Amino acid sequence: MEKNPLKVKKEHTKAAMSRFWGFTKGYRLLTLFCPLLIFLDVIVELEIPDAMGNVVDILNQLNNTSYDSSLIWGELTQKLIEMLLLCIATLIIGYLASRCSAIASMGFGANLRRELFNKTQDLSFENIDRLKISSLITRMTTDVSQVQNVYKNTIVQFIKGPFMLITALIKALSISKELSVVFSLALPAIIIVLAIMGYLAVPIFKKMLKTTDEFNGTLRGNINGIRVVKSFVREEHEKSKFDKVNTAVMEMNVRAQKLALYVTPAIMLIIYGCMIFSMWRGSYLIIENKTGLTLGEMTTFVNYITQVLSSLMTVLLVFVSMILAKASIGRIGEVFAEEPTVSDKGNNPELKLKNGDIEFRNVSFKYSKDAVKNILDDVNLKINSGETVGIIGSTGSSKSTLIQLIPRLYDPTEGEVLVGGNNVRDYTFENLRSEVSVVLQQNILFSGTIMENIRWGKPDATQEEIIEAAKDAQAHEFISGFEKGYETELGQGGNTVSGGQKQRICIARALLKKPKIIILDDSTSAVDTATDTKIRMALRSEKYSGITKIIIAQRITSIMDADRIIVIDNGKIDSVGTHEQLTKSSEIYHEIFVSQQEGVLAQ
């Protein structure tokens, strides 16, 4: 399962890049305007030093003993107005430029994050299992901001850098071809330095991301398992564990940044080298007076060296940052490239479940293609509409896997599952899942009120419907006992209510849907026997009589009154029958029954 995180697959990068245009939606004009405005800004900015230089020239006239003061005033006023206009122009253009780049990149980031999130909503369980939850979260957070930053840098430097580079280069060439020789060495030197850096940085950068994943994992584990940490008084142990990943993150960051550190001095060395070379060459040329180079020209040339090389550097740095973002782009692309393994595309939205019939035909299943052993092996089973079926079997006997094929959370590897008269693959998810209600073993509630959580089952449910569902799930009583009743806020994961209360809210949520099939996957394990009985009695009432009920349980009492009981062992159906039949015919069932009844029978 574990993928080599250091490898960026080309198709992943492609998957992200091909969607790139879409992410700019709504911000395309801004994105285009941004380099344009920056271009304008550069041009206006270039005017200002000239204007300032003129002021100095005017001042120099004062050195002449016979100057005309009114003339100077006139010129000065003119310059002042000129400067003011230039200032206002740069103020507006500069502001617009930085605003454009900020909004365009933030909008891009928001689009990207949304598309990525939407994509995860379309993924199947299999996809999510493969991509890993913790990694998905990092991709949506850290990686997205990484790419967003690169986007911003790119649109800002896109035109400015090359433009500055070319103008400066042309000016330098026009001053002195002899001195410009220096660029033929310096330009490749800078490209080489940055190429080496880019080459070395990519693996370090990827490792850094991986360390960050580990850091997040350790932190998450600690926060989620805080009760265990405190119970075992392992705070110190946790601290040292955290310190280890924390230090690793620090070291990787230092390593990555150190690389960048070597670049600046290397570039400075090249720039200063060029300056000294051109001063030395220039001095010779001036003194020998062969090319007509003047002192002033040499001074200007030296100034241009910095401009040429530093603008080349900014251009290249954008490239380097793009290369560095490749890791992030690849990780994001991997999510986009993930084909939902279970899809309802093209299915007829008119096709609805006729009834609550369920049929498994020669169904085999394994979680990954490479797995040797089937989790479910050649299961054949028919459940009639309105029937109540209990499923029992030992831990790991694939009870949950079996029922997850009904709402098509996974597709069978072989064979087919029919629900309501049709293959589950023919329904849209909406039609299938709104009629198949599953209460999962892992009870998950979300931040929000109890009311909001139950309403998940049916967004347009009235208050009465919600209370009715809660009553049937035996949740109404304890909910009413809360000071705020149904408006009680549940924390993340519903941690403010107990396990049994959580389970009952989950059942209410599922009942509210009024489905054709309801599946309870060991969802009363934390509920006491009396309440468990009440829930089952409610399900047996007239209201739910037409509904197919599948109950996975560990307590025989929870299923013994079912129409049929299915005993699963090692991914195979061991036996099917009523409680009475099975106690006689099934060895496994008998064993379970005895182990659970010991106490009572002893009376």
Add this chain to the structure above:
Amino acid sequence: MSNPAPGGQNRMPPKMPMNRHGGTPVRMKGEKLDFKVIRRIFSYLGKKQKILMLLVVICIFLSSIANVYSSLFLGSLIDDYITPMLQTGSKDFAPLIGMLLKMAAIFLLGIVSTFSYNRIMVVVSQAVLRNVRDEMFAHMQTLPIKFFDTNNHGDIMSRYTNDTDTLRQMISQTIPQVISSIVTIVSTFTAMVTQSIPLLFVVLVCITCMITVTGKVAGNSGKFFMKQQQSIGDVNGYIEEMITGQKVIKVFCHEGKTKEEFDEKNEELFSNAYSANKFVNMLGPINNNLGHLQYVVIAIIGCVMAVLTTNGTIPTEGFGSIFAVTAGTVASFLQLSKSFTMPINQISQQLNSVVMAMAGAKRIFEILDTESEKDEGYVTLVNAKYNNEGELCETPEHTGLWAWKHPHEDGTTTYTKLQGEVRFFDVDFGYNEEKIVLHNISLYAEPGQKVAFVGATGAGKTTITNLINRFYDLADGKIRYDGININKIRKSDLRRSLGIVLQDTNLFTGTVKENIRYGNLEATDEQIIEAAKKANAHSFISRLPDGYDTMLTSNGANLSQGQRQLISIARAAVADPPVMILDEATSSIDTRTEALVQKGMDALMKGRTVFVIAHRLSTVMNSDVIMVLENGVIIERGSHDDLIAKKGKYYQLYTGAFELE
């Protein structure tokens, strides 16, 4: 894990001014540059880093000087070498080359010092971040359980990542920038003083304007940056929650609604970032242009003064002479004013990252300022042995015999053998003051006894066990452990003496072996295997691909719930505590497997005081005493036989008699 806090009120622990749901306004006042916050950030510089910072200052100083020198170099090369050579027609290049070499040396010095300070800053800033994160984490370990119940986990994580990152930007970029700016400012200021005081005054007025504008803008954006950081935490929290609950979302076809909600939060982040940057985007252009304007203003005033000086209006002698300037002075002053405003401009550009860092720092400090669990305990758990007189005394070596070391006010110390006797005296408890969930609980558990709690969900069973290990503190009454009030026992020692297995297993990333060893860090491999055998986990562990060295990831997702539970039971077994709390420990294990586990558990429970919460009769029936709880009150107590004979609530609950009604 169950934490029945009915009502869920008082969900926010004190001093946590963040709220995902109610949108309670967060303290937004005083978001201007808060130097207390900045000082606090710097307090994370260690001694070593402070010395390094001194080096940084020196290096920056050197590199600034090299910089200034190199800008003057070309002028002096022309004036002192080339021009004289042109005038004299000399072809002796030796002095010129010498000068160039000297220049190269200075350049090199500049490069080396720039490199050094950058290099040091990387190490320093990363070390500071590590220190901050370490301290956050260390502090977080001391926070009460309530903190974790009431704060979104994704948001807490965002404080470790996104918020500390804002500090990195500030430390590694802003600090060197500010130092080098100050060096430049001081040197140019000195130069300007010698040139012209009145013109310097003009410069100062302009600078004041710039600083005021910058301060205003930064102050305005401060609260938006805080909002932005909150939004980031909010979005991350939502992603975390929804991705974790993905399966439920699918089952309920809730994808559309989730997308909508995410969109909202995403939009909110965008709009907060939008507002936060609005002001900051203005800063650069404004300051730039104020600099340009200043140049013009000085040029004009300078011109006037120069003209007035040449035509004699301004005297060149006496007091008035300070206003006297020459054109040359004005020209060089203009040059100086440019190099004076540039560093100030650069500093103000850094304000962006300072403001962000302040917002990030505040969120970090919120965690650090959340009150820790109170622990006034002074009774500690020590290794003990019997001395020759048969008295219990402390010993440094591990004897397997433990004692409570109880120092008294009169200076004496008594030792009480750790036995595992737990007594409740009229205990009342509520998750908040208004709502009491446990009433008048009194119970005795003799060493080695097994006490079971049964009752409907929400009756208060888990709450009782949460009081024994002091996850929560009592409202009224007393709990004594081996005769000592548990409030007097140091929490860590109290919890060390209690083993706990919860319904929601939490395993950590690491191997199976490491996870079991969590119970006792000193356990040998043999002890671990023995514990696993006891819990009946050995056989399935041996069948895993790498046996005990199989890596478990994200809460042991590659194991079934039952297998995870078995590992967590082994984990408690290896801790070997005198008191065990089993809170629905076997409810996720099917009964066949449980029958196997039960045998191990019975062996495990032998000689220990055990508190059991369970629904299954098989787990509970052999207890010495069973307490039936209803609405926080013990309504029945006795052995299984007693209670069955009584035909009361217990009888109803466990014989299915209820169904017959």
